[in-house]
Amino acid sequence: MANEAIPNLTAFDEAALGKAFAALEAQAREAAAVLDGEAAVEAFRLEWLGRKQGRLNEVSGRWLKAAPPEAKKALGVRFNALKAVVEDLLDAALGGGPGDATADAALRAEAIDITLPGTRRLTGAEHPIPRTMNEIVAVFAALGYSVGVGPEVETDYYNFESMNFPPEHPARDTQDTLVVANQERKPLRDRLLLRTHTSPVQMRTMEQQPPPVRIVIPGKVHRNDAADATHSPIFHQVEGLCVDTNITFSDLKGTLDYAMKALFGSSVKTRFFPSFFPFTEPSADVQISCIFCGGKGCRKCKDSGWIELLGCGMVDPAVFAFAAEKQPAYDSRKISGFAFGMGVERIAMMKYGISEIGSFFAGDMRFLGQFA
Ligand code: DAH
Numbered sequence: 593m594a595n596e597a598i599p600n601l602t603a604f605d606e607a608a609l610g611k612a613f614a615a616l617e618a619q620a621r622e623a624a625a626v627l628d629g630e631a632a633v634e635a636f637r638l639e640w641l642g643r644k645q646g647r648l649n650e651v652s653g654r655w656l657k658a659a660p661p662e663a664k665k666a667l668g669v670r671f672n673a674l675k676a677v678v679e680d681l682l683d684a685a686l687g688g689g690p691g692d693a694t695a696d697a698a699l700r701a702e703a704i705d706i707t708l709p710g711t712r713r714l715t716g717a718e719h720p721i722p723r724t725m726n727e728i729v730a731v732f733a734a735l736g737y738s739v740g741v742g743p744e745v746e747t748d749y750y751n752f753e754s755m756n757f758p759p760e761h762p763a764r765d766t767q768d769t770l771v772v773a774n775q776e777r778k779p780l781r782d783r784l785l786l787r788t789h790t791s792p793v794q795m796r797t798m799e800q801q802p803p804p805v806r807i808v809i810p811g812k813v814h815r816n817d818a819a820d821a822t823h824s825p826i827f828h829q830v831e832g833l834c835v836d837t838n839i840t841f842s843d844l845k846g847t848l849d850y851a852m853k854a855l856f857g858s859s860v861k862t863r864f865f866p867s868f869f870p871f872t873e874p875s876a877d878v879q880i881s882c883i884f885c886g887g888k889g890c891r892k893c894k895d896s897g898w899i900e901l902l903g904c905g906m907v908d909p910a911v912f913a914f915a916a917e918k919q920p921a922y923d924s925r926k927i928s929g930f931a932f933g934m935g936v937e938r939i940a941m942m943k944y945g946i947s948e949i950g951s952f953f954a955g956d957m958r959f960l961g962q963f964a
Contacts, residue, residue, distance in 0.1 A: 598650045604663035613670045616651070617677055624681035630694045633685045640678045648675055717964035721828055721952055724940040725810040728830045731854040732808040735847065737832070740807045742793035744814075745772065749781035750792035754914040756870040763870045768816040770825070786814035790831035791871060794907075794931060797833060798915035803927050804836040810936070824949045828936035835907065835922070835929030841874070844904060844930035852880050852901070855939065861887070863898065872905025872931055883942060901939070904932035 596619065601612055620640060627633050640647050652671060659667050686694055718726075729739055742750075757763050759780055767788035775783035793809040809831040817823045834843070849862045861881040869875040879900045882893035889895040909924035916922040937949050944963075946952075951959045 598647060598654060601655050601658060604659050604667065606666065609663070609666060609670055612655075613674055616647070617674055620674075620678050620681060624685060627685045633682070633694050636685065637682055641675075641682070648678065715964055717960065719952075719960065720940050720944060720946075720963050721936055723963065724943065725828060725830060725936050728851075728855065728934070728936070728939070729808050729810055731851050732806075732832060734854075735806070735850070737806045737808045737834075740793055740797050740809045741811055742787075742790070742796045742809065744787055744812055745784055746787035746792050747781060748783045748785060750795050751785055751787050751789070753781055754795040754911070755791050756908050756910045756914075761870070763868075770814050770816050787811075788815050789813050789933060790829040791931070791933060793831060794833045794871070795911070795915060798835070798912075798922055799918040802919050802921035803929075805929070806834045806836075808832045819950060821948050821950075822938075822941075824937070824953065826953065827949070829933050830936060832932045833907070833929065834931075835927055837927055839906075839928045839930055841906060841930070844906065844932070847930075848878055848902070848904060848932060852878070856880060856883050856943075859886070864904075867903060867905075869903055869905055871908050871911045872903075873908040875903065875905035878902045878904055878932075899942070902932055902934035904930065906930050 598616075599612070601608065623636060623639070627636055638646065643649060648671075651674075656664065656667055656671070686698055733739065751769075752764055753759065769788050770786040772784035772786075790809045790811045790813060793811070797805060797807050797809070810828065811831075812826060812828050814826055817825055819825065834847070845862075845864060852862050853860050859881075860883060863879050864876040865879065867875045867877040877900055879898040881887040882890060882897050882899050884890050884892040885897065887897040889897045893899050907929040912922040912924040912927070912929075921927070937952060940946065940952070941949065
């Protein structure tokens with residue numbers, strides 16, 4: 593028998609510890625080398641790792657307890673190393689050939705029932721609205737535009753007045769506004785509302801930085817619209833603003849024509865119709881050739897071959913005048929600019945063939961899962 597009784601340790605210096613642990617390791621290796629059959633392996637396990645009478649337990653009980661405090665750490669390290677050696681020896685012995693009952697039991701304990709359904713990890717998917725918003729932003733980012741954001745609860749000043757909607761002006765009626773309650777005691781310009789468009793971030797941006805500006809602003813907006821297939825009181829827009837010296841309407845047309853081709857495919861054509869927005873002069877509505885019928889006329893484009901997609905125009909000098917209160921460089925005699933705003937839901941509905949705007953907000957996994 594290779595095993596000898598655990599001796600008492602009297603010296604705890606490195607040399608003494610080294611010798612004592614080396615002797616134990618040699619004994620363990622010797623014993624493991626001749627293990628033969630499951631009973632012998634189990635006996636080896638009990639002999640060395642047994643919780644009460646195992647040799648390692650004895651070592652830790654006697655040597656560790658007797659060791660002076662300064663030697664405990666070195667002893668512990670050697671102890672752990674020896675324990676790892678013994679466990680490896682045991683693992684190797686358990687790995688023994690077929691018919692080894694201990695090994696079988698260990699394997700059975702670890703066995704996987706491959707007939708059980710697996711744990712499925714659901715892959716998250718980007719919601720189609722932020723996804724479309726990011727796509728639009730990326731088109732402009734590639735043109736050198738930076739990205740800005742602004743608050744969703746906005747003041748009357750930024751949402752309307754600074755965008756050249758004077759108090760009481762009928763143009764305000766085109767944006768049915770949800771206002772924050774109990775604001776009546778404040779001056780009108782400070783009253784809070786849910787922003788009806790992302791345009792106020794044009795003003796916030798200009799107040800923060802002098803020209804040149806090239807910025808796109810994705811964000812959520814609210815209007816008191818009755819919900820139907822194409823209207824929702826919550827929706828999203830991407831706003832754009834470009835201000836520099838000598839910005840012309842052709843820059844606007846070129847930029848938006850490029851952007852629509854990048855978003856909908858290079859065969860798409862654009863056309864610009866006169867329109868009105870208080871903050872641009874002149875203003876235009878942009879239509880693209882119908883992406884469903886290629887312009888031939890179909891139900892989607894009401895047989896016109898064209899689909900109206902966004903608003904735009906040259907920044908109104910009155911808007912620059914508001915910006916100039918904080919940044920005098922917005923002097924409409926020296927600079928000019930264009931702006932545009934598009935609805936994200938409408939674009940996403942066209943791109944993905946979605947017919948109900950409410951699907952975006954209903955949280956139905958059967959809808960959302962299609963974007964995974
Ligand atoms: N703010 C407009 C709306 O919500 C959209 C828009 C039109 C934005 C023209 C613009 C613009 O910047 O130039 O209806």
